[in-house]
Amino acid sequence: MKKVILSEMAEITPRFSEVDSLGIVWHGNYLKYFEDGREAFGAKYNLGYLEVFNQGFLTPLVKINCDFKKILKYGDKAIIKATYIDCEAAKITFKYLILKKDTEEVVATGESVQVFLNGKGELHLTIPPFFAEWKKKWGITT
Amino acid sequence: MKKVILSEMAEITPRFSEVDSLGIVWHGNYLKYFEDGREAFGAKYNLGYLEVFNQGFLTPLVKINCDFKKILKYGDKAIIKATYIDCEAAKITFKYLILKKDTEEVVATGESVQVFLNGKGELHLTIPPFFAEWKKKWGITT
Amino acid sequence: MKKVILSEMAEITPRFSEVDSLGIVWHGNYLKYFEDGREAFGAKYNLGYLEVFNQGFLTPLVKINCDFKKILKYGDKAIIKATYIDCEAAKITFKYLILKKDTEEVVATGESVQVFLNGKGELHLTIPPFFAEWKKKWGITT
Amino acid sequence: MKKVILSEMAEITPRFSEVDSLGIVWHGNYLKYFEDGREAFGAKYNLGYLEVFNQGFLTPLVKINCDFKKILKYGDKAIIKATYIDCEAAKITFKYLILKKDTEEVVATGESVQVFLNGKGELHLTIPPFFAEWKKKWGITT
Numbered sequence: 198m199k200k201v202i203l204s205e206m207a208e209i210t211p212r213f214s215e216v217d218s219l220g221i222v223w224h225g226n227y228l229k230y231f232e233d234g235r236e237a238f239g240a241k242y243n244l245g246y247l248e249v250f251n252q253g254f255l256t257p258l259v260k261i262n263c264d265f266k267k268i269l270k271y272g273d274k275a276i277i278k279a280t281y282i283d284c285e286a287a288k289i290t291f292k293y294l295i296l297k298k299d300t301e302e303v304v305a306t307g308e309s310v311q312v313f314l315n316g317k318g319e320l321h322l323t324i325p326p327f328f329a330e331w332k333k334k335w336g337i338t339t
Numbered sequence: 340m341k342k343v344i345l346s347e348m349a350e351i352t353p354r355f356s357e358v359d360s361l362g363i364v365w366h367g368n369y370l371k372y373f374e375d376g377r378e379a380f381g382a383k384y385n386l387g388y389l390e391v392f393n394q395g396f397l398t399p400l401v402k403i404n405c406d407f408k409k410i411l412k413y414g415d416k417a418i419i420k421a422t423y424i425d426c427e428a429a430k431i432t433f434k435y436l437i438l439k440k441d442t443e444e445v446v447a448t449g450e451s452v453q454v455f456l457n458g459k460g461e462l463h464l465t466i467p468p469f470f471a472e473w474k475k476k477w478g479i480t481t
Numbered sequence: 482m483k484k485v486i487l488s489e490m491a492e493i494t495p496r497f498s499e500v501d502s503l504g505i506v507w508h509g510n511y512l513k514y515f516e517d518g519r520e521a522f523g524a525k526y527n528l529g530y531l532e533v534f535n536q537g538f539l540t541p542l543v544k545i546n547c548d549f550k551k552i553l554k555y556g557d558k559a560i561i562k563a564t565y566i567d568c569e570a571a572k573i574t575f576k577y578l579i580l581k582k583d584t585e586e587v588v589a590t591g592e593s594v595q596v597f598l599n600g601k602g603e604l605h606l607t608i609p610p611f612f613a614e615w616k617k618k619w620g621i622t623t
Numbered sequence: 624m625k626k627v628i629l630s631e632m633a634e635i636t637p638r639f640s641e642v643d644s645l646g647i648v649w650h651g652n653y654l655k656y657f658e659d660g661r662e663a664f665g666a667k668y669n670l671g672y673l674e675v676f677n678q679g680f681l682t683p684l685v686k687i688n689c690d691f692k693k694i695l696k697y698g699d700k701a702i703i704k705a706t707y708i709d710c711e712a713a714k715i716t717f718k719y720l721i722l723k724k725d726t727e728e729v730v731a732t733g734e735s736v737q738v739f740l741n742g743k744g745e746l747h748l749t750i751p752p753f754f755a756e757w758k759k760k761w762g763i764t765t
Binding site: 366 | 505512513516541542544545549550552
């Protein structure tokens with residue numbers, strides 16, 4: 198059986214204010230680009246922040262990492278790709294890839310893990326029903 | 340009668356990430372420094388964001404301006420001074436002054452105006468009682 | 482003679498990280514949107530930061546102001562419009578307008594003034610030749 | 624022989640603008656706090672950005688990670704602790720610890736790796752002499 202891979206891409210145009218005194222995008226801004234990728238994914242696959250919120254859950258990040266391979270300069274265009282990585286735990290994991298738009302060189306890679314908090318702010322240890330349905334809907338689980 | 344002038348100062352250490360590719364603090368970051376000044380003022384004179392919130396009000400900005408006189412570089416230290424400017428309207432006005440810490444040169448000046456929103460998000464056109472008391476307490480009005 | 486008005490618009494999608502604890506875009510982020518407008522303008526009319534830099538000039542901001550009329554929430558889309566305002570001095574002035582994309586309500590207005598610094602970082606008191614030509618090219622002066 | 628551990632702490636006061644619509648510090652801001660820790664370390668042990676730059680080197684980040692354990696709210700004070708982790712390669716590694724100032728609860732942990740670029744922007748594969756001396760000076764190597 199073919200494994201379903203869900204991902205989405207978005208274009209990034211680094212802002213002047215995101216470039217540091219070395220003339221390159223300051224590394225911390227990559228977490229904004231990761232979030233841009235996560236939101237583009239959410240918009241495509243109905244997993245946006247507000248959609249999750251309306252189900253009574255928040256999904257704060259508990260872990261993030263980033264490997265910086267190439268620099269981005271002012272004027273560069275880039276692509277952020279966010280790919281959902283399924284697991285059996287009550288977590289949402291994404292892998293990220295930032296590419297230069299013209300050369301497709303890998304600028305950065307990364308990964309994030311989010312957990313589910315219910316309306317009381319308590320950690321939800323099992324997969325919430327809405328998320329189990331989401332997985333079915335998109336063919337990740339059967 | 341001597342007019343009461345309330346003001347407070349705070350030290351600013353520009354972050355590496357706040358410096359742009361010209362090697363100077365990106366202009367938009369000055370609004371963060373103004374906010375640093377406003378918060379230092381609020382902490383000194385019991386007008387912090389949470390104190391106002393606990394009175395049932397929000398005080399969003401409706402106007403801000405900034406004049407840039409000198410640059411700040413990475414490694415510079417600066418002082419932000421926020422001064423409360425009284426008026427009869429239901430508004431909170433601050434004047435700002437950013438100085439280089441060592442030379443006391445004026446780096447920037449500015450002004451902001453905030454209004455009062457009640458718990459329903461409606462504009463409060465008269466001075467809220469808690470703010471009238473605040474003015475009395477600090478000798479601004481008699 | 483018809484006066485030439487040069488302007489450009491760009492779409493703004495507020496980031497999750499740009500929204501504050503009141504659920505609205507933090508006011509300081511509007512200066513980023515103004516810069517987005519300035520850059521869209523520069524891209525359309527050959528007045529981008531790098532184009533000016535390659536002519537041997539920097540154009541730092543000396544003045545900016547913003548009036549906040551309506552709030553932007555997470556999920557809102559907006560339009561930033563930057564309009565060049567000509568003057569006889571050696572300055573670049575822009576007016577800004579931020580509109581909600583769906584209702585076209587005015588979210589904010591503003592204005593910025595930039596000056597010319599030459600390669601030595603000295604203020605250039607007369608209009609640089611490249612900028613005089615730019616004005617002619619776009620029909621602002623004859 | 625006792626192993627030398629070099630570390631430095633700095634206080635963090637989250638800005639209003641760093642708090643997101645959930646009322647907690649937006650995760651990406653932790654990378655700024657890590658940098659605050661790195662800079663406090665650099666100031667104490669003569670390894671600041673400008674000191675390294677004056678030796679002809681840049682030390683861009685190639686890897687960073689962060690584990691989020693507890694949230695920080697507006698009004699919280701925190702402590703960032705940066706600890707230098709020695710290795711034989713031409714790298715600078717730091718471990719980070721963010722603690723709540725009052726309860727000393729662990730808010731976040733993290734690690735970053737930096738490499739050396741020479742003045743031409745080329746990766747320096749061996750430890751630069753100035754850094755070897757730095758290690759000796761502080762008793763890390765003999």
